[in-house]
Amino acid sequence: xxxxxxxxxxxxxxxxxxxxxxxxxxxxxxxxxxxxxxxxxxxxxxxxxxxxxxxxxxxxxxxxxxxxxxxxxxxxxxxxxxxxxxxxxxxxxxxxxxxxxxxxxxxxxxxxxxxxxxxxxxxxxxxxxxxxxxxxxxxxxxxxxxxxxxxxxxxxxxxxxxxxxxxxxxxxxxxxxxxxx
Amino acid sequence: xxxxxxxxxxxxxxxxxxxxxxxxxxxxxxxxxxxxxxxxxxxxxxxxxxxxxxxxxxxxxxxxxxxxxxxxxxxxxxxxxxxxxxxxxxxxxxxxxxxxxxxxxxxxxxxxxxxxxxxxxxxxxxxxxxxxxxxxxxxxxxxxxxxxxxxxxxxxxxxxxxxxxxxxxxxxxxxxxxxxxxx
Numbered sequence: 001x002x003x004x005x006x007x008x009x010x011x012x013x014x015x016x017x018x019x020x021x022x023x024x025x026x027x028x029x030x031x032x033x034x035x036x037x038x039x040x041x042x043x044x045x046x047x048x049x050x051x052x053x054x055x056x057x058x059x060x061x062x063x064x065x066x067x068x069x070x071x072x073x074x075x076x077x078x079x080x081x082x083x084x085x086x087x088x089x090x091x092x093x094x095x096x097x098x099x100x101x102x103x104x105x106x107x108x109x110x111x112x113x114x115x116x117x118x119x120x121x122x123x124x125x126x127x128x129x130x131x132x133x134x135x136x137x138x139x140x141x142x143x144x145x146x147x148x149x150x151x152x153x154x155x156x157x158x159x160x161x162x163x164x165x166x167x168x169x170x171x172x173x174x175x176x177x178x179x180x181x
Numbered sequence: 182x183x184x185x186x187x188x189x190x191x192x193x194x195x196x197x198x199x200x201x202x203x204x205x206x207x208x209x210x211x212x213x214x215x216x217x218x219x220x221x222x223x224x225x226x227x228x229x230x231x232x233x234x235x236x237x238x239x240x241x242x243x244x245x246x247x248x249x250x251x252x253x254x255x256x257x258x259x260x261x262x263x264x265x266x267x268x269x270x271x272x273x274x275x276x277x278x279x280x281x282x283x284x285x286x287x288x289x290x291x292x293x294x295x296x297x298x299x300x301x302x303x304x305x306x307x308x309x310x311x312x313x314x315x316x317x318x319x320x321x322x323x324x325x326x327x328x329x330x331x332x333x334x335x336x337x338x339x340x341x342x343x344x345x346x347x348x349x350x351x352x353x354x355x356x357x358x359x360x361x362x363x364x
Binding site for chain 2: 012014019066068
């Protein structure tokens with residue numbers, strides 16, 4: 001056990017703290033890997049699944065590592081994102097699957113799912129005292145990317161539908177709050 | 182450590198766990214002397230104490246993001262420091278001696294090499310056992326032994342906890358070294 005010079009101890013301690021946070025963030029971001037694996041297994045689009053899943057994992061780690069409101073947002077976004085992931089996947093594999101593949105039904109399923117997630121996140125951001133829009137922004141991005149992993153089944157239109165749904169639900173809330181701030 | 186400092190440490194540790202980097206320096210400044218004193222009580226060697234306290238501090242801050250805000254930050258930190266001390270002992274030859282080696286066949290004068298060796302062995306064994314205590318037991322034992330800040334308890338509750346801590350210490354001692362009487 002080597003003694004550390006007192007002036008370097010603070011620096012080492014700070015580094016230990018940041019490393020600890022990063023490791024903890026990687027552990028907390030595990031749902032991103034789970035969703036990526038399921039998406040890869042179900043959608044047979046490994047390239048797209050890994051690209052979207054990798055971005056989600058990196059983003060979640062970054063937000064959890066940073067802490068405070070962004071970490072809360074990542075947590076909420078991840079939970080909402082699981083719902084956003086599950087809905088299109090279930091719709092695609094359900095009894096109604098044949099009807100689900102028409103453009104209008106697909107847009108309806110993904111759009112309303114995104115809309116629902118956006119409303120959920122807007123409600124969840126309400127009790128926060130500060131940085132509610134920051135919360136809403138990060139949570140929406142995480143939830144949208146998670147949902148997109150499920151929407152790969154529907155191709156680019158599915159991805160766009162989900163993103164549009166979340167944006168439609170959260171943007172008016174954020175603008176309203178900003179105007180009344 | 183007084184109650185106000187302890188509460189502040191709890192608040193700062195919770196803030197640091199949430200990612201509030203401003204809480205880092207106050208925690209660092211508060212914990213460092215406490216850890217050195219605590220490990221010094223266990224090891225009696227100031228140099229070793231500082232060395233172990235440094236490792237403990239790095240470990241505490243490395244785990245700060247997993248801190249559970251329902252726990253007491255000081256007790257949590259002391260548990261990590263006690264574990265660090267135990268690891269150090271294990272690493273640097275903390276061999277459990279045969280119970281017969283501890284038996285005193287006859288009273289020995291204090292200044293003989295044999296008496297010094299026996300005393301040192303006993304002290305090391307006591308420290309190793311204290312290092313294995315649960316944080317809440319350790320807290321009351323340290324408070325009782327060194328007249329330091331007592332946990333926020335009524336006198337009767339403190340006595341009860343101390344009694345339980347002493348009983349736990351005896352159990353640990355017996356588990357490591359057999360019966361604590363040599364007769």
